[in-house]
Structures are given as structure tokens and as C-alpha cells.
Amino acid sequence: GENVEQHPSTLSVQEGDSAVIKCTYSDSASNYFPWYKQELGKRPQLIIDIRSNVGEKKDQRIAVTLNKTAKHFSLHITETQPEDSAVYFCAALPGGGSYIPTFGRGTSLIVHP
């Protein structure tokens, strides 16, 4: 089955810095890669996603890049703000209509004012 590794487990940055979280996956058939943000005490919510036919996707201060050859994808947050502090999860879904995601273990991002 699919295996998703996520690094780092904790990331501490100063407000205004950039943050990068990386995930690797094992199943070359995976074709959908969402990122979820979970604020303290709240539910995970989708913030951005990318499909395997796209190399990069941006939405304001966040972007996701995908390298299918190397089987890794990354979340980039620019100009970080204290409200970006949360746990971020990556996930990978295989093709073929499985709809069963495999999640990374999460990255706790702390943005210091």
C-alpha cells in the first residue's frame, strides 16, 4: 500500500519568513495530493491540492509543488503570519477511484510574532 512520509514534524519560523513542508510517497499510481490545515482544537480543512498532471499550484501565500519522478510534493507558505500556526497534513490518493487517502503524520508549524 501507499506510504507517505512528512517532514519536518515541527517547524518554527519568525513572522514574515517562508515555511516549507515536504512529503514523499511510495505509490507511483497516486494522482491526487491534498494538504489539510488543522488549527488547535479544530477539524482538518483542505487548504490546497494538486493533481499529478500539474507541477505547481498557487493560492495567494500558499503553493504546492509536485515532482512525480522523485515522488515528492511540498507545501510552501510565504510571508508567514501567526494565524498560519497549525498542524499541516499532506495526503496521497491512488488512482483507480480508490478515494482512500494515506496521510502523513503532520507538521506542527509555529509562527512567532
Place this chain on the structure above:
Amino acid sequence: DADVTQTPRNRITKTGKRIMLECSQTKGHDRMYWYRQDPGLGLRLIYYSFDVKDINKGEISDGYSVSRQAQAKFSLSLESAIPNQTALYFCATGMQGATDTQYFGPGTRLTVL
């Protein structure tokens, strides 16, 4: 996402007790999932259902059972709770044929003493 609700939100119980966690959704989604979240372990899939007559085990189904009473309702049961089932439990929904995004409920914090 207010369209996915979970009850109870918090529960404290004793070892050996039977517990049921309930999930309801008004999104009209056909797919429903139960996850368990433990610190540092991410989101692990317990059971999932793609329609009312479909029930599938996930990664960590031992000690749990589920019931899909209707398209909108998916319940998780712990037949005889044990302390290592203390965790945060999330229900999620998804829609076949649409995006692969999952929508999470607010979570149930379960403590087994």
C-alpha cells in the same frame, strides 16, 4: 464544516464499556470515513463506507465496528473500550465523481479510564 456533525463532542468512559460515536452529514455525500488521531501519528483510517450497503475495514479496525444506517449517518462503536482507544475521532465525507476532497466533522474526544 457545519454540514458534518459528530456526537458526542467529548466523552469520558470506563474500561469495558460500550461506546457509540455518531456522525451525520447534510452534504449528500455517498462516502463516509472514520479516522482516529493520536499525537504524532496523524490520521489513521478505522473504517470507511462508499454507500449504505458497503462497509470496509481500514488500517486499524480491530476493536471497532461501524454501522451505516443511512446515506447520511455513519456510527462507530467500541464494543468494550480500553484505555489505548483514548484519542480524537473524526468522521469525514466525500463524494464519488466529484473532487477527492474530504470534509471532516468537528471531532469527538474520547477518554477511556
